[in-house]
Amino acid sequence: MDAKFSIKTTSPFFVVLCLSVLMFFTLSCFSADPDPLQDICVADLNSTIKMNGFPCKPESQVTSNDFFFSGLMTGASTANPEGRGVKLADVTAFPALNTQGLTVARIDLAPGGIVPLHVHPRGSEANFILKGKVYFGFITTTDVLYAKVMKPGVLNIIPRGLVHFAANVGPRKAVIIAVLNSQLPGFANIPTNLFNSTPEIPNFILAKNFRVDEKIIAAIKAKFALNDSLATGTWKYI
Template sequence: MAHKLPAAILLAVLLALAAGDPDTLQDVCVADYHSLKGPLRLNGFPCKRHENVTANDFISVLLAKPGNTGNAVGSAVTAANVERLPGLNTLGVSMARIDFAPWGVNPPHTHPRATEIIFVLQGSLDVGFVTTANRLFARTVCRGEVFVFPRGLVHYQRNNGGTPAAVISAFNSQLPGTQAVAQTLFGASPAAPTDVLARAFQIDAGLVEAIKSKFPPM
């Protein structure tokens, strides 16, 4: 019996690592945003008192309208996550809308806490992700099609046409997080060391500084 215990512990650890957000222990736990004003910090949000929960906590029009794509990359991401829709708290899901100007790009980025699946509302996009073995999986997706980006892997989307495009994204996390590769490396605060980036990208320090100037810390 004793030799079975380490195996059971290992299995439990592996299952925990494979899980997304933790399972809820109650029907609903609507996020209490007011709790952020106090000293307590949790991995998520404390629950509203049940008597203060209403149907409005579970509805949103965030994704109803296109985002403003008038920016350098020609895309806009509108998130419907637990920070903007309190009823999502502890439920382990969220969504987003991504709008693209003609030829717009959602630059390479990762979601450290979630797998993403997109559904194309309109237009046609070139999409892809890169595995840890540096293999690129890329396809063109059109209206009505879906594509999956595995959790934590660098991926991108690009509108490949001269008309606007849009997708709806779904995540298996209430707050998937986003790290844009270029912004993370060249717009960090405090700044990432120039010599480290120069060696990593095999370019000179002056070019690193020039790129950094395009990504002011957010």
């Protein structure tokens, strides 16, 4: 009699197998940056050559310390108009990420703090909640909003290039770990793009778009200009 092979769908082996397959296809589908052509390429940030990334530091100069980063152990200040602090581990702060297609950030939100409406043109984003209650949402090109309040241990995904936001809706500070699949994913802050660009968008164009009087647009722009001096550090870039 031929032996029969079967796996119970509730067995730990089957669950691990499914998760492994899912992770493989997820990483494949969300791949944004080109695949690396060598094992390591620690960025030479002092090089004058900049073309779609950074050149590699000579391997003879690479040490173990290049592959460890402690910059996310503490949060950044949330004393700004958005109540948001960001510690960023991108290729410019963590050169070992060069060619690896990754950026990691720690986002601290004060009670009531927000991550403003924005897009990352070159990367998808996964967010893991370490602390607090955070209302996350993104909007598709068909104007459908997908949003939910997330608690510690919950993970979400923001598809590449879509408008998204977050807000701390809890009574205490929230902490988020964000991972993007690009070493330089880009950050387009929509409110700043609209009301504090250089050169500025004419008031009549914004008034027509938002269907309000030009005086309202002028008042909003004045607030952005006043707060611009407070926009220091990396908190405004991701």
